[in-house]
Amino acid sequence: xxxxxSYVVIRxxxxxANLLSQAQTQRLAESKDVEEFLERxxxxxxxRITVEGASMVPIALERVFYEKFLERILKIVDLTPQKIGxxxxxxxxxxxxxxxxxxxxxxxxxxxxSEKILESLVPINPYLVPSYKELADSASVGExxxxxxxxxxxxxxxxxxxxxxxxxxWPLELILNHVFANAIFEAVKTLPERDRRIVYNIVEYEADxxxxxxxxxxxxxxxxxANLEEMFPATxxxxxxxxxxxxxxKDLKKVIDGxxxxxxxxxSPIYTGDVAMIRTGLRRHKYETVTSGKATNxxxxxxxxxxxxxxxIEKDNLVGVGWGKAQGISSQELMKYVVIPRPS
Amino acid sequence: xxxxxxxxxxxxxxxxxxxxxxxxxxxxxxxxLKRDHLAKELTASIDILKGRRSLLLNNLKxxxxxxxxxYISLGPxxxxxxxxxxxxxxxxxxxxxxxxxxxxxxxKILSKPQVTAELDITLAHASGKVYEILEAIIQLAxxxxxxxxxxxxxxxxxxxxxxxxxxxxxxxxxxIKFIESKLEEESLEELVRMKRIGxxxxxxxx
Numbered sequence: 359x360x361x362x363x364s365y366v367v368i369r370x371x372x373x374x375a376n377l378l379s380q381a382q383t384q385r386l387a388e389s390k391d392v393e394e395f396l397e398r399x400x401x402x403x404x405x406r407i408t409v410e411g412a413s414m415v416p417i418a419l420e421r422v423f424y425e426k427f428l429e430r431i432l433k434i435v436d437l438t439p440q441k442i443g444x445x446x447x448x449x450x451x452x453x454x455x456x457x458x459x460x461x462x463x464x465x466x467x468x469x470x471x472s473e474k475i476l477e478s479l480v481p482i483n484p485y486l487v488p489s490y491k492e493l494a495d496s497a498s499v500g501e502x503x504x505x506x507x508x509x510x511x512x513x514x515x516x517x518x519x520x521x522x523x524x525x526x527x528w529p530l531e532l533i534l535n536h537v538f539a540n541a542i543f544e545a546v547k548t549l550p551e552r553d554r555r556i557v558y559n560i561v562e563y564e565a566d567x568x569x570x571x572x573x574x575x576x577x578x579x580x581x582x583x584a585n586l587e588e589m590f591p592a593t594x595x596x597x598x599x600x601x602x603x604x605x606x607x608k609d610l611k612k613v614i615d616g617x618x619x620x621x622x623x624x625x626s627p628i629y630t631g632d633v634a635m636i637r638t639g640l641r642r643h644k645y646e647t648v649t650s651g652k653a654t655n656x657x658x659x660x661x662x663x664x665x666x667x668x669x670x671i672e673k674d675n676l677v678g679v680g681w682g683k684a685q686g687i688s689s690q691e692l693m694k695y696v697v698i699p700r701p702s
Numbered sequence: 703x704x705x706x707x708x709x710x711x712x713x714x715x716x717x718x719x720x721x722x723x724x725x726x727x728x729x730x731x732x733x734x735l736k737r738d739h740l741a742k743e744l745t746a747s748i749d750i751l752k753g754r755r756s757l758l759l760n761n762l763k764x765x766x767x768x769x770x771x772x773y774i775s776l777g778p779x780x781x782x783x784x785x786x787x788x789x790x791x792x793x794x795x796x797x798x799x800x801x802x803x804x805x806x807x808x809x810k811i812l813s814k815p816q817v818t819a820e821l822d823i824t825l826a827h828a829s830g831k832v833y834e835i836l837e838a839i840i841q842l843a844x845x846x847x848x849x850x851x852x853x854x855x856x857x858x859x860x861x862x863x864x865x866x867x868x869x870x871x872x873x874x875x876x877x878i879k880f881i882e883s884k885l886e887e888e889s890l891e892e893l894v895r896m897k898r899i900g901x902x903x904x905x906x907x908x
Contacts, residue, residue: 634771
């Protein structure tokens with residue numbers, strides 16, 4: 359059911375109020391163990407979560423947080439007017455479906471039973487493929503990939519030869535990244551002009567950072583028989599040429615500084631080797647972008663985007679903290695990777 | 703003197719005992735040499751072990767931090783899914799090696815794990831760190847087993863040397879001394895007897 363943008367925006371404002379506050383996020387991250395974390399979580403809109411009997415508590419928690427996040431985005435994405443809705447569906451559903459396809463391929467490659475593969479999937483309904491179960495039940499990677507025939511992912515089939523040649527699944531994963539990047543590229547173009555800026559600031563920035571990280575991996579000597587065009591199907595403000603420089607340069611700092619202050623700030627943890635902090639920086643950047651976008655226009659698409667970004671950051675925070683608490687990681691260590699929301 | 707029970711105070715037995723003690727003393731000397739060599743090996747091994755272990759602990763901490771960061775960044779399900787793309791497991795063969803007769807395990811790496819998927823950079827970073835220390839962990843385990851077995855053998859050798867030096871050799875010496883004094887006593891008695899017989903024969907002739 360598609361409703362007017364104003365209705366969705368008003369509804370989104372109400373939903374933003376249900377997100378975890380700064381104090382709640384901090385309190386959760388400072389829990390002394392997973393039991394206390396669940397106790398404190400019970401005091402939030404998440405309510406009491408039971409993971410008793412789960413063989414892997416962090417994975418059970420992750421599933422709960424994913425389900426909550428998907429429930430939230432479903433409330434919005436499916437109600438949003440046509441063009442914006444189509445973009446959001448591509449951004450979220452296609453992203454998660456691509457992730458699920460990768461997990462199915464990896465599962466088939468490593469010989470996991472189909473139930474285990476299905477358990478590892480992001481709990482969404484199939485978006486562009488008829489059934490995840492059918493894919494997971496395939497006898498081999500080749501059969502699973504061939505079942506993508508007739509779907510928008512059919513390009514993956516063309517990489518089966520490379521998969522067989524290298525006995526490696528990276529060619530299949532790269533082409534899935536390619537499909538997703540192209541779809542996003544097309545979906546952004548369909549957005550109304552006034553809404554594109556914030557999307558550019560998020561989607562393109564994110565793609566640039568992810569491209570940079572892939573380039574860094576190549577620099578560190580990671581294998582790949584793919585050429586740069588294949589490796590980076592969509593580039594934005596960090597061009598293919600810049601990415602080539604990242605791979606080949608001896609003076610990485612100079613290249614990073616040349617990317618501009620906004621990129622240099624997020625990428626700075628690369629010097630200390632803490633690559634995961636770059637993702638935290640990226641999440642923080644997305645948080646700041648949508649927050650300032652919401653402040654500029656509190657009655658438009660910016661609010662929807664802000665809610666979706668806040669929800670995803672909250673999910674990522676909780677998954678990380680839940681895992682960390684189950685592993686006995688200190689709060690101080692965990693806090694480094696948590697994006698604490700600003701006081702409302 | 704229960705130790706002397708069964709001792710035959712004969713020249714043959716004395717010679718046998720002397721041959722035995724000579725053999726035991728030579729064995730004891732060899733054991734002392736072995737003990738000194740093992741002690742030297744152990745001291746050197748402990749020094750190397752200390753250095754290697756502290757280096758490995760630092761590297762392990764780095765690898766563990768990188769893995770923690772990957773888990774927090776990607777979530778446990780994605781990490782496990784990506785990790786499942788590790789093609790072959792680590793394959794090892796344990797072979798016996800020996801130093802001064804002390805057998806210890808030597809680990810030969812037959813194949814290392816191979817990542818065949820497009821790993822996320824955080825996980826690639828962590829797997830790189832683990833990969834770097836994989837060999838060091840195995841070498842350290844091998845070295846620890848070696849040092850442990852050398853220490854065990856050193857203890858055993860030391861106990862053997864002590865037993866030989868403080869119990870076995872002195873008891874043999876005592877037995878030899880006992881037989882020698884017995885034999886001396888017997889030869890004196892024999893001499894006296896001979897002299898007496900000689901005296902009696904001389905007086906009979908007169």
